[in-house]
Amino acid sequence: MADTxxxxxxxxxxxxxxxxxxxxxxxxxxxxxxxxLAWYDVxxxxxxxxxxxxxxxxxxxxxxxxxxxxxxxxxxxxxxxYVERCGCxxxxxxxxxxxxxxxxxMRRRMxxxxxxxxxxxxxxxxxxxxxxQLSVLLAPFVxxxxxxx
Amino acid sequence: MADTxxxxxxxxxxxxxxxxxxxxxxxxxxxxxxxxLAWYDVxxxxxxxxxxxxxxxxxxxxxxxxxxxxxxxxxxxxxxxYVERCGCxxxxxxxxxxxxxxxxxMRRRMxxxxxxxxxxxxxxxxxxxxxxQLSVLLAPFVxxxxxxx
DNA sequence: TAAGATTGAATCGTCAATCTTA
DNA sequence: TAAGATTGACGATTCAATCTTA
Numbered sequence: 001m002a003d004t005x006x007x008x009x010x011x012x013x014x015x016x017x018x019x020x021x022x023x024x025x026x027x028x029x030x031x032x033x034x035x036x037l038a039w040y041d042v043x044x045x046x047x048x049x050x051x052x053x054x055x056x057x058x059x060x061x062x063x064x065x066x067x068x069x070x071x072x073x074x075x076x077x078x079x080x081x082y083v084e085r086c087g088c089x090x091x092x093x094x095x096x097x098x099x100x101x102x103x104x105x106m107r108r109r110m111x112x113x114x115x116x117x118x119x120x121x122x123x124x125x126x127x128x129x130x131x132x133q134l135s136v137l138l139a140p141f142v143x144x145x146x147x148x149x
Numbered sequence: 150m151a152d153t154x155x156x157x158x159x160x161x162x163x164x165x166x167x168x169x170x171x172x173x174x175x176x177x178x179x180x181x182x183x184x185x186l187a188w189y190d191v192x193x194x195x196x197x198x199x200x201x202x203x204x205x206x207x208x209x210x211x212x213x214x215x216x217x218x219x220x221x222x223x224x225x226x227x228x229x230x231y232v233e234r235c236g237c238x239x240x241x242x243x244x245x246x247x248x249x250x251x252x253x254x255m256r257r258r259m260x261x262x263x264x265x266x267x268x269x270x271x272x273x274x275x276x277x278x279x280x281x282q283l284s285v286l287l288a289p290f291v292x293x294x295x296x297x298x
Numbered sequence: 299t300a301a302g303a304t305t306g307a308a309t310c311g312t313c314a315a316t317c318t319t320a
Numbered sequence: 321t322a323a324g325a326t327t328g329a330c331g332a333t334t335c336a337a338t339c340t341t342a
């Protein structure tokens with residue numbers, strides 16, 4: 001329990017850093033009249049899944065969102081015409097989600113803005129070597145572990 | 150621009166780590182029938198402000214929340230009986246927010262649960278030395294900078 | 299019984315507009 | 321004009337309950 005204080009300080013720093021960066025990056029997207037970061041995140045995961053599409057349950061694990069949250073986010077994306085829901089051939093309970101042409105176009109349109117925002121908001125405060133250190137330190141939290149704390 | 154990729158990976162790691170930890174820690178508080186983390190954060194800042202209370206505008210900067218968000222959060226805390234709003238003596242536009250006795254009691258009741266959750270969720274995946282490194286790496290983002298990205 | 303997914307109700311967050319005072 | 325703060329309208333998130341299929 002000797003490292004309790006260190007962990008507490010690190011957690012607070014993580015909380016504050018996240019809010020601060022997220023706000024700035026989302027503001028950039030909004031200023032360009034683009035959808036929020038969460039949409040990009042999901043569009044990208046769906047695009048990466050390729051022609052077979054992706055199951056919502058996989059999406060939940062990748063982007064770390066609640067089941068109902070993903071369900072509604074997909075509904076919004078469908079309404080916006082960016083993705084399509086299809087019945088899953090191997091599991092009739094499920095479905096697969098696919099990117100539409102306009103979804104792909106939007107994802108591509110968002111990327112340069114998002115990339116520049118990351119460079120400006122994160123990159124300028126974190127030289128390459130330190131960015132790599134940060135990725136390493138955060139890696140243990142990114143891995144999917146048990147669902148309950 | 151050579152460090153663009155490092156910054157991108159670090160940002161994604163930050164996003165995922167934040168969501169993963171926040172979900173687990175909030176689940177602990179909920180399991181103990183306690184208010185969410187955001188409430189603790191604000192109660193603590195108000196308590197730290199002491200007898201003079203704190204101005205909402207200061208609170209916004211400390212916890213990095215939008216003006217309207219803080220306003221509504223304070224309203225909920227008032228409704229719960231944890232804080233009180235008082236007119237600000239030096240600036241009639243403003244107000245000062247003060248912790249009530251039950252607010253202090255709740256803050257104290259939450260802390261051991263929160264502390265244990267941090268230890269379990271963050272501490273176990275990050276030895277003391279690495280926790281310190283993480284705090285250092287995130288420090289540049291915690292500092293309040295200009296409000297626009 | 300459990301897993302994938304959706305839904306209703308409630309809470310929470312954000313944006314833009316507004317109000318008051320500096 | 322600008323700063324501190326609130327509000328209405330809307331969007332997003334969560335919890336619990338539900339539905340269907342494994």
